[in-house]
Amino acid sequence: MLRSLYSGVSGMRGFQTKLDVIGNNIANVNTTGFKSSSVSFSDIMSQTVSGVTAAVEGENGGVNAQQIGLGVSMAAINTNHTNGSAQTTNNPLDLRIDGDGFFLVKLTAEQDPPYLTRAGDFHLDAARQLVTSDGLFVCDINGDPITINDDTTAFTISQDGTIVQTSEAGTDTAVAIGVGVVTNPEGLEKIGGNLYRITLNSSLDGEFEPLAANDGATGTGAIVAGQLEMSNVELTAEFTEMIVAQRGFQANSRIITTSDSILEEVVNLKR
Numbered sequence: 001m002l003r004s005l006y007s008g009v010s011g012m013r014g015f016q017t018k019l020d021v022i023g024n025n026i027a028n029v030n031t032t033g034f035k036s037s038s039v040s041f042s043d044i045m046s047q048t049v050s051g052v053t054a055a056v057e058g059e060n061g062g063v064n065a066q067q068i069g070l071g072v073s074m075a076a077i078n079t080n081h082t083n084g085s086a087q088t089t090n091n092p093l094d095l096r097i098d099g100d101g102f103f104l105v106k107l108t109a110e111q112d113p114p115y116l117t118r119a120g121d122f123h124l125d126a127a128r129q130l131v132t133s134d135g136l137f138v139c140d141i142n143g144d145p146i147t148i149n150d151d152t153t154a155f156t157i158s159q160d161g162t163i164v165q166t167s168e169a170g171t172d173t174a175v176a177i178g179v180g181v182v183t184n185p186e187g188l189e190k191i192g193g194n195l196y197r198i199t200l201n202s203s204l205d206g207e208f209e210p211l212a213a214n215d216g217a218t219g220t221g222a223i224v225a226g227q228l229e230m231s232n233v234e235l236t237a238e239f240t241e242m243i244v245a246q247r248g249f250q251a252n253s254r255i256i257t258t259s260d261s262i263l264e265e266v267v268n269l270k271r
Contacts, residue, residue: 003047003068005259010071011252014041017074018245025233026242033119033194034231035079036238042075081185084118084232086224092157093130095120096229097213099221101179102196104139104210105132113207114139116180118229119194124148134193141176143210149173159222161213178210179220 018039028034046067055062086096097103102116115136122138125131130138130146137145141161148155152165152173161177182188187201200206214222 002259002262003070004255005263007069007071008252008255008259010044010073011255012249014039014072014074015245015249015252017077019242019249021077022238022242022245025238026235029231029233029235031194031231032121033084033117033229034233035081035084035118036231036233037077037079038241039077040075041072044070044073046070079186079188079190080232082232084230086227087230088227090226092155092225093122093124094226094228095122095157095177096224096227097179097221098224099219100185101181101211101213101220104143104178104180105136105195106139106145107136109137109145112143113198114143114180115191116182116188116196116198117194120223121228128152136195139178139210141178141210141212143178146175146177157223157225159214159224161223176212177223179213179223180208181211181219182208 021037021039025036028036046069049066049068050063052065053060053063083099086098095103097118097120102118103120104114105117106114117132119132121133122130123133125135128148128150130148132138140146146163148163149165149167151167151169153168155163155165157163157177161179162174163177165173165175167173182198182203184202187199187203188196189199189202191197198206198208211218211220213220
Protein backbone atom coordinates (compact mmCIF):
# COMPACT_ATOMS: atom_id res chain seq x y z
CA MET A 1 0.00 0.00 0.00
CA LEU A 2 1.23 3.51 -0.78
CA ARG A 3 2.87 5.28 2.15
CA SER A 4 1.52 8.58 0.89
CA LEU A 5 -2.01 7.37 1.58
CA TYR A 6 -1.35 6.98 5.30
CA SER A 7 0.65 10.21 5.39
CA GLY A 8 -2.36 12.05 3.99
CA VAL A 9 -4.65 10.47 6.58
CA SER A 10 -2.36 11.51 9.44
CA GLY A 11 -2.20 15.04 8.01
CA MET A 12 -5.99 15.30 7.83
CA ARG A 13 -6.32 14.08 11.42
CA GLY A 14 -3.76 16.61 12.60
CA PHE A 15 -5.39 19.57 10.88
CA GLN A 16 -8.81 18.44 12.09
CA THR A 17 -7.47 18.65 15.65
CA LYS A 18 -6.03 22.08 14.90
CA LEU A 19 -9.42 23.26 13.59
CA ASP A 20 -11.09 21.90 16.75
CA VAL A 21 -8.72 23.94 18.93
CA ILE A 22 -9.18 27.08 16.82
CA GLY A 23 -12.96 26.68 16.95
CA ASN A 24 -12.87 26.47 20.75
CA ASN A 25 -10.68 29.58 20.93
CA ILE A 26 -13.07 31.60 18.76
CA ALA A 27 -16.09 30.34 20.69
CA ASN A 28 -14.50 31.70 23.90
CA VAL A 29 -13.42 35.05 22.51
CA ASN A 30 -15.62 36.84 25.09
CA THR A 31 -15.18 34.40 28.01
CA THR A 32 -13.84 36.05 31.16
CA GLY A 33 -10.31 34.87 31.99
CA PHE A 34 -10.14 32.38 29.09
CA LYS A 35 -6.69 31.37 27.83
CA SER A 36 -6.28 30.35 24.20
CA SER A 37 -4.63 27.12 23.06
CA SER A 38 -2.47 26.16 20.11
CA VAL A 39 -1.43 22.89 18.49
CA SER A 40 2.11 21.88 17.58
CA PHE A 41 3.01 18.93 15.34
CA SER A 42 5.94 16.56 14.94
CA ASP A 43 6.85 14.17 12.16
CA ILE A 44 6.39 10.42 12.59
CA MET A 45 9.42 8.14 12.55
CA SER A 46 10.89 7.86 9.06
CA GLN A 47 11.42 4.59 7.24
CA THR A 48 15.07 4.07 6.30
CA VAL A 49 15.42 2.71 2.78
CA SER A 50 19.22 2.59 2.86
CA GLY A 51 21.70 3.43 5.58
CA VAL A 52 24.69 5.73 5.77
CA THR A 53 27.99 4.86 4.13
CA ALA A 54 31.04 6.21 5.92
CA ALA A 55 33.52 8.36 4.06
CA VAL A 56 37.15 7.18 3.91
CA GLU A 57 39.68 9.80 2.89
CA GLY A 58 41.32 8.94 -0.42
CA GLU A 59 39.29 5.76 -0.88
CA ASN A 60 35.54 6.42 -1.14
CA GLY A 61 33.01 9.16 -0.48
CA GLY A 62 30.27 9.05 2.09
CA VAL A 63 26.67 8.38 1.15
CA ASN A 64 23.74 9.85 3.06
CA ALA A 65 20.90 7.74 4.38
CA GLN A 66 17.68 7.53 2.38
CA GLN A 67 14.61 7.99 4.56
CA ILE A 68 10.92 8.34 3.77
CA GLY A 69 8.65 10.09 6.25
CA LEU A 70 5.49 8.32 7.39
CA GLY A 71 3.30 11.30 8.22
CA VAL A 72 2.64 13.71 11.06
CA SER A 73 1.51 13.39 14.67
CA MET A 74 0.27 15.87 17.27
CA ALA A 75 3.12 16.84 19.59
CA ALA A 76 1.26 19.03 22.08
CA ILE A 77 -1.71 21.29 22.72
CA ASN A 78 -0.30 24.29 24.58
CA THR A 79 -2.20 26.89 26.60
CA ASN A 80 -1.21 30.53 26.16
CA HIS A 81 -1.21 32.17 29.61
CA THR A 82 -0.52 35.74 28.54
CA ASN A 83 -2.79 38.33 30.15
CA GLY A 84 -6.03 39.24 28.45
CA SER A 85 -7.31 42.78 28.02
CA ALA A 86 -8.92 44.61 30.93
CA GLN A 87 -12.62 45.48 30.91
CA THR A 88 -13.80 48.16 33.33
CA THR A 89 -17.10 47.29 35.03
CA ASN A 90 -16.97 49.58 38.11
CA ASN A 91 -18.35 46.66 40.12
CA PRO A 92 -16.27 46.47 43.35
CA LEU A 93 -16.54 42.66 43.37
CA ASP A 94 -15.15 42.31 39.84
CA LEU A 95 -11.43 41.66 40.30
CA ARG A 96 -8.52 41.33 37.90
CA ILE A 97 -4.98 40.10 38.59
CA ASP A 98 -2.53 42.45 36.89
CA GLY A 99 0.29 39.95 36.42
CA ASP A 100 0.90 36.35 37.36
CA GLY A 101 -1.19 34.30 39.75
CA PHE A 102 -4.65 32.78 40.06
CA PHE A 103 -7.60 33.21 42.38
CA LEU A 104 -8.21 30.24 44.68
CA VAL A 105 -11.73 28.78 44.75
CA LYS A 106 -13.26 25.72 46.39
CA LEU A 107 -16.36 23.66 45.77
CA THR A 108 -16.48 22.80 49.47
CA ALA A 109 -14.69 24.33 52.46
CA GLU A 110 -12.76 21.08 53.01
CA GLN A 111 -11.46 20.77 49.45
CA ASP A 112 -7.67 20.64 49.21
CA PRO A 113 -6.00 21.76 47.04
CA PRO A 114 -8.35 24.44 45.69
CA TYR A 115 -9.07 25.09 42.04
CA LEU A 116 -7.42 28.02 40.25
CA THR A 117 -9.11 30.61 38.05
CA ARG A 118 -8.38 33.93 36.37
CA ALA A 119 -12.07 34.86 36.17
CA GLY A 120 -12.70 37.38 38.94
CA ASP A 121 -16.45 37.99 38.54
CA PHE A 122 -17.33 37.39 42.19
CA HIS A 123 -20.56 37.88 44.15
CA LEU A 124 -21.92 37.87 47.69
CA ASP A 125 -24.46 35.14 48.37
CA ALA A 126 -27.27 35.16 50.97
CA ALA A 127 -24.82 34.03 53.68
CA ARG A 128 -22.52 36.97 52.81
CA GLN A 129 -19.92 34.57 51.42
CA LEU A 130 -17.70 35.66 48.54
CA VAL A 131 -18.39 33.20 45.71
CA THR A 132 -17.92 32.78 41.97
CA SER A 133 -20.76 32.85 39.46
CA ASP A 134 -21.05 29.07 39.91
CA GLY A 135 -21.21 29.29 43.70
CA LEU A 136 -17.63 28.21 44.50
CA PHE A 137 -16.03 29.74 47.59
CA VAL A 138 -13.32 32.34 47.08
CA CYS A 139 -10.42 31.60 49.45
CA ASP A 140 -8.32 33.85 51.63
CA ILE A 141 -4.56 33.69 52.15
CA ASN A 142 -5.08 30.77 54.56
CA GLY A 143 -7.11 28.80 52.03
CA ASP A 144 -10.39 29.34 53.90
CA PRO A 145 -13.65 30.66 52.37
CA ILE A 146 -14.14 34.42 52.70
CA THR A 147 -17.20 35.73 54.53
CA ILE A 148 -18.12 39.39 54.95
CA ASN A 149 -19.12 40.27 58.53
CA ASP A 150 -22.82 40.83 59.24
CA ASP A 151 -22.25 44.30 60.69
CA THR A 152 -20.20 45.49 57.71
CA THR A 153 -21.66 48.59 56.08
CA ALA A 154 -18.93 49.13 53.50
CA PHE A 155 -15.75 47.47 52.28
CA THR A 156 -12.89 48.13 49.90
CA ILE A 157 -10.43 45.80 48.17
CA SER A 158 -6.82 46.97 47.90
CA GLN A 159 -4.17 45.95 45.39
CA ASP A 160 -2.70 43.38 47.77
CA GLY A 161 -6.11 41.69 47.99
CA THR A 162 -6.98 42.95 51.46
CA ILE A 163 -10.72 43.39 52.01
CA VAL A 164 -11.08 46.20 54.54
CA GLN A 165 -14.53 45.97 56.17
CA THR A 166 -16.04 48.94 58.00
CA SER A 167 -18.67 48.12 60.62
CA GLU A 168 -21.58 50.19 61.90
CA ALA A 169 -19.45 51.18 64.88
CA GLY A 170 -16.75 52.52 62.57
CA THR A 171 -14.19 49.81 63.29
CA ASP A 172 -12.24 48.15 60.51
CA THR A 173 -11.44 44.47 60.02
CA ALA A 174 -9.44 42.95 57.20
CA VAL A 175 -9.14 39.64 55.36
CA ALA A 176 -6.76 39.02 52.45
CA ILE A 177 -7.74 37.27 49.21
CA GLY A 178 -5.36 34.40 48.47
CA VAL A 179 -3.45 34.11 45.20
CA GLY A 180 -1.86 30.96 43.83
CA VAL A 181 1.31 30.85 41.72
CA VAL A 182 2.51 27.69 39.94
CA THR A 183 5.88 27.03 38.35
CA ASN A 184 4.46 25.81 35.04
CA PRO A 185 1.02 27.29 34.21
CA GLU A 186 0.89 25.26 30.98
CA GLY A 187 0.85 22.13 33.12
CA LEU A 188 -2.52 23.05 34.66
CA GLU A 189 -5.52 20.96 33.65
CA LYS A 190 -8.61 22.75 32.32
CA ILE A 191 -11.76 21.33 33.92
CA GLY A 192 -14.36 23.77 32.56
CA GLY A 193 -16.09 26.70 34.18
CA ASN A 194 -12.95 28.84 33.85
CA LEU A 195 -11.25 26.53 36.37
CA TYR A 196 -7.85 24.85 36.43
CA ARG A 197 -6.73 21.84 38.46
CA ILE A 198 -3.23 21.45 39.91
CA THR A 199 -1.17 18.64 38.33
CA LEU A 200 2.22 17.10 39.01
CA ASN A 201 3.63 19.03 36.05
CA SER A 202 2.28 22.43 37.11
CA SER A 203 4.02 22.52 40.48
CA LEU A 204 6.39 20.20 42.30
CA ASP A 205 4.49 17.31 43.93
CA GLY A 206 1.24 18.98 42.86
CA GLU A 207 1.30 21.31 45.88
CA PHE A 208 1.50 25.06 46.44
CA GLU A 209 0.89 27.60 49.19
CA PRO A 210 -1.65 30.47 49.00
CA LEU A 211 0.17 33.79 48.76
CA ALA A 212 -0.61 37.47 49.14
CA ALA A 213 -1.23 39.55 46.03
CA ASN A 214 1.04 42.34 44.79
CA ASP A 215 4.14 40.69 46.24
CA GLY A 216 7.25 41.24 44.13
CA ALA A 217 9.22 38.58 45.98
CA THR A 218 6.78 35.78 45.08
CA GLY A 219 5.75 37.17 41.69
CA THR A 220 2.05 37.64 42.41
CA GLY A 221 0.32 40.40 40.50
CA ALA A 222 -1.70 43.26 41.91
CA ILE A 223 -5.47 42.88 42.27
CA VAL A 224 -7.44 45.59 40.49
CA ALA A 225 -11.03 46.08 41.70
CA GLY A 226 -13.76 47.14 39.29
CA GLN A 227 -12.16 45.38 36.31
CA LEU A 228 -12.29 41.93 34.69
CA GLU A 229 -9.66 40.14 32.63
CA MET A 230 -11.16 39.16 29.30
CA SER A 231 -10.11 36.39 26.93
CA ASN A 232 -6.62 36.59 25.40
CA VAL A 233 -7.87 35.20 22.06
CA GLU A 234 -6.65 37.25 19.08
CA LEU A 235 -9.27 36.88 16.34
CA THR A 236 -6.91 38.00 13.58
CA ALA A 237 -4.38 35.31 14.45
CA GLU A 238 -7.09 32.66 14.90
CA PHE A 239 -8.66 33.33 11.49
CA THR A 240 -5.23 33.26 9.87
CA GLU A 241 -4.47 29.91 11.49
CA MET A 242 -7.90 28.69 10.40
CA ILE A 243 -7.06 29.44 6.77
CA VAL A 244 -3.73 27.61 7.11
CA ALA A 245 -5.44 24.60 8.71
CA GLN A 246 -8.15 24.55 6.06
CA ARG A 247 -5.62 24.61 3.22
CA GLY A 248 -3.53 21.95 4.94
CA PHE A 249 -6.60 19.74 5.31
CA GLN A 250 -7.46 20.22 1.62
CA ALA A 251 -3.88 19.48 0.53
CA ASN A 252 -3.79 16.24 2.52
CA SER A 253 -7.16 15.19 1.12
CA ARG A 254 -5.69 15.76 -2.35
CA ILE A 255 -2.81 13.41 -1.43
CA ILE A 256 -5.36 10.72 -0.58
CA THR A 257 -7.31 11.14 -3.80
CA THR A 258 -4.10 11.13 -5.85
CA SER A 259 -2.89 7.98 -4.08
CA ASP A 260 -6.27 6.38 -4.73
CA SER A 261 -5.98 7.20 -8.44
CA ILE A 262 -2.54 5.57 -8.56
CA LEU A 263 -3.88 2.44 -6.84
CA GLU A 264 -6.73 2.35 -9.34
CA GLU A 265 -4.25 2.42 -12.20
CA VAL A 266 -2.28 -0.43 -10.63
CA VAL A 267 -5.43 -2.53 -10.29
CA ASN A 268 -6.34 -1.78 -13.90
CA LEU A 269 -2.99 -3.18 -15.11
CA LYS A 270 -4.51 -6.66 -14.91
CA ARG A 271 -7.18 -5.83 -17.47
